[in-house]
Amino acid sequence: MALDRLMEAIRKKDNPTVAGLDPRLEYLPEYIKQEAFREWGETLEGAAAAILRFNQELIDALCDIVPAVKPQAAYYELFGWPGMRALCETIAYAHAKGLFVITDGKRNDIGSTMEAYAAAHLGETMVADKACEAFGGDALTVNGYLGMDGIRPLLEVCRRHDRGLFVLVKTSNPSSGELQDLRLESGETIYRRMGALCETWGEQLPGKYGYSGVGAVVGATWPEQLTELRRVLPHTFFLVPGYGAQGGGASDVAGAFDSDGMGAVVNSSRALLCAWQKEGCPPEDFAGAARREALRMKEALASVR
Amino acid sequence: MALDRLMEAIRKKDNPTVAGLDPRLEYLPEYIKQEAFREWGETLEGAAAAILRFNQELIDALCDIVPAVKPQAAYYELFGWPGMRALCETIAYAHAKGLFVITDGKRNDIGSTMEAYAAAHLGETMVADKACEAFGGDALTVNGYLGMDGIRPLLEVCRRHDRGLFVLVKTSNPSSGELQDLRLESGETIYRRMGALCETWGEQLPGKYGYSGVGAVVGATWPEQLTELRRVLPHTFFLVPGYGAQGGGASDVAGAFDSDGMGAVVNSSRALLCAWQKEGCPPEDFAGAARREALRMKEALASVR
Numbered sequence: 001m002a003l004d005r006l007m008e009a010i011r012k013k014d015n016p017t018v019a020g021l022d023p024r025l026e027y028l029p030e031y032i033k034q035e036a037f038r039e040w041g042e043t044l045e046g047a048a049a050a051i052l053r054f055n056q057e058l059i060d061a062l063c064d065i066v067p068a069v070k071p072q073a074a075y076y077e078l079f080g081w082p083g084m085r086a087l088c089e090t091i092a093y094a095h096a097k098g099l100f101v102i103t104d105g106k107r108n109d110i111g112s113t114m115e116a117y118a119a120a121h122l123g124e125t126m127v128a129d130k131a132c133e134a135f136g137g138d139a140l141t142v143n144g145y146l147g148m149d150g151i152r153p154l155l156e157v158c159r160r161h162d163r164g165l166f167v168l169v170k171t172s173n174p175s176s177g178e179l180q181d182l183r184l185e186s187g188e189t190i191y192r193r194m195g196a197l198c199e200t201w202g203e204q205l206p207g208k209y210g211y212s213g214v215g216a217v218v219g220a221t222w223p224e225q226l227t228e229l230r231r232v233l234p235h236t237f238f239l240v241p242g243y244g245a246q247g248g249g250a251s252d253v254a255g256a257f258d259s260d261g262m263g264a265v266v267n268s269s270r271a272l273l274c275a276w277q278k279e280g281c282p283p284e285d286f287a288g289a290a291r292r293e294a295l296r297m298k299e300a301l302a303s304v305r
Numbered sequence: 306m307a308l309d310r311l312m313e314a315i316r317k318k319d320n321p322t323v324a325g326l327d328p329r330l331e332y333l334p335e336y337i338k339q340e341a342f343r344e345w346g347e348t349l350e351g352a353a354a355a356i357l358r359f360n361q362e363l364i365d366a367l368c369d370i371v372p373a374v375k376p377q378a379a380y381y382e383l384f385g386w387p388g389m390r391a392l393c394e395t396i397a398y399a400h401a402k403g404l405f406v407i408t409d410g411k412r413n414d415i416g417s418t419m420e421a422y423a424a425a426h427l428g429e430t431m432v433a434d435k436a437c438e439a440f441g442g443d444a445l446t447v448n449g450y451l452g453m454d455g456i457r458p459l460l461e462v463c464r465r466h467d468r469g470l471f472v473l474v475k476t477s478n479p480s481s482g483e484l485q486d487l488r489l490e491s492g493e494t495i496y497r498r499m500g501a502l503c504e505t506w507g508e509q510l511p512g513k514y515g516y517s518g519v520g521a522v523v524g525a526t527w528p529e530q531l532t533e534l535r536r537v538l539p540h541t542f543f544l545v546p547g548y549g550a551q552g553g554g555a556s557d558v559a560g561a562f563d564s565d566g567m568g569a570v571v572n573s574s575r576a577l578l579c580a581w582q583k584e585g586c587p588p589e590d591f592a593g594a595a596r597r598e599a600l601r602m603k604e605a606l607a608s609v610r
Contacts, residue, residue, distance in 0.1 A: 134385035147483030178452030
């Protein structure tokens with residue numbers, strides 16, 4: 001089961017960090033952009049070439065420290081189809097370096113359409129009799145607002161191809177409570193009901209370490225809810241965004257871990273990608289700065305696990 | 306305001322139909338696939354070339370009857386970056402034929418990331434000092450589970466670039482009630498609260514025909530809820546999927562329209578795209594069959610508006 005593979009990688013590297021690959025152009029050193037623009041012009045192709053190189057050098061610098069990367073689909077779609085090609089090539093490069101890849105797409109749709117998303121991001125696309133890989137991630141973030149039949153096709157693909165899911169439960173953004181914190185007639189909050197659905201859906205993808213293949217996204221910016229959800233969702237592994245630049249610190253995510261220090265993987269994007277700007281080091285050392293920041297984060301998380 | 310443009314097109318063609326471009330390979334005549342595979346092989350590129358040609362011939366046959374098309378992003382992602390290029394080219398072709406384009410992506414994320422989706426699908430991508438169009442739709446479907454700050458960046462892009470939104474409120478799939486029909490402490494259902502949020506968000510994008518630039522997705526498979534929501538959401542234009550192959554008929558969508566026969570656009574995908582299979586006409590006439598089915602649908606909708 002795919003999240004078992006993620007847990008094994010976390011254990012091996014003793015680090016529950018996922019590096020978020022959200023390559024906004026303003027995060028890239030000028031020289032990388034200029035070299036790409038010289039070859040491709042100031043075009044979507046040029047931007048896509050620049051972000052691919054940025055990602056590859058980051059992956060080289062981080063692959064022996066972090067178990068996983070999380071490319072955020074929006075920052076690739078932003079560059080049109082050349083950006084989507086860079087997403088595909090980033091995933092392949094991360095796999096070649098032994099990393100687990102969580103594609104952060106927050107996809108959602110009705111069942112028949114969700115089959116297409118599942119095949120695209122976690123499975124295979126059949127073209128006549130040939131199976132082709134469209135993107136090839138190991139896990140995908142999804143939005144459960146449509147209920148079970150938007151999730152079922154994913155479970156089947158996950159079982160067949162050894163992949164996993166993370167369902168949005170309590171997101172890291174300030175207005176996440178606008179809907180997610182509303183209370184149902186039963187007194188339960190919506191996020192908690194969504195979490196309960198993860199436990200139910202996960203029964204179909206059992207794992208060997210107590211966690212299922214259906215994880216949940218719970219933001220580092222909501223430490224109380226993290227602790228509450230860890231307690232009531234014993235079989236649901238957490239993907240925790242919002243650490244670092246969004247305001248969550250190590251003590252805020254402490255509640256995400258179980259008594260073995262497992263149960264969650266914590267994402268950091270901007271703090272790693274922009275470490276070179278914060279450090280004020282030479283731009284050529286951007287990947288080294290990301291590595292130093294990743295080591296600081298690993299230590300900080302070790303202190304609370 | 307973009308949805309004003311859609312309403313004007315509906316009025317001009319006297320037809321509130323949007324043609325869903327969900328080009329699954331099994332919907333395509335064999336000869337189109339074989340010609341593409343001969344040039345590109347049985348590859349993602351070959352599949353993408355086939356679906357682009359299929360879409361273009363459908364658009365040619367439908368563009369004087371229907372006001373809008375709705376490509377479903379999943380069926381393009383399914384073919385990787387070549388599929389996304391076909392999406393981009395389909396949108397450009399539809400625009401060249403004067404059609405309004407609703408990109409059905411159901412995108413959702415936190416504010417800073419939603420800015421990227423908004424730029425990608427409704428606005429412009431800045432590459433150095435150059436503004437590039439990544440996909441270029443006129444409206445985008447989105448999922449509001451993250452609340453206002455996942456919507457705000459879209460409102461700004463919509464205002465600046467004359468584009469619109471459709472927020473998922475009550476989806477057409479069988480399990481949509483699993484979350485959406487739950488009742489809050491206030492007695493209100495979740496879908497109704499999501500609808501109320503559309504009215505609030507829409508105040509920032511007022512239109513000249515009484516409807517705002519923030520529309521709602523409400524399935525044809527839920528006629529009662531359609532009628533209820535039409536009544537309580539007077540400024541929210543509806544995108545109604547689920548007509549035809551999913552089971553909704555003309556009488557089911559009657560409640561979506563206001564007293565002027567406006568207020569909604571009804572999507573049909575499979576019934577149009579597979580009309581040639583149902584008719585049993587020569588495969589070469591697939592676009593003609595789609596046109597005949599679109600005319601039948603126009604008549605059926607006219608009888609209930």
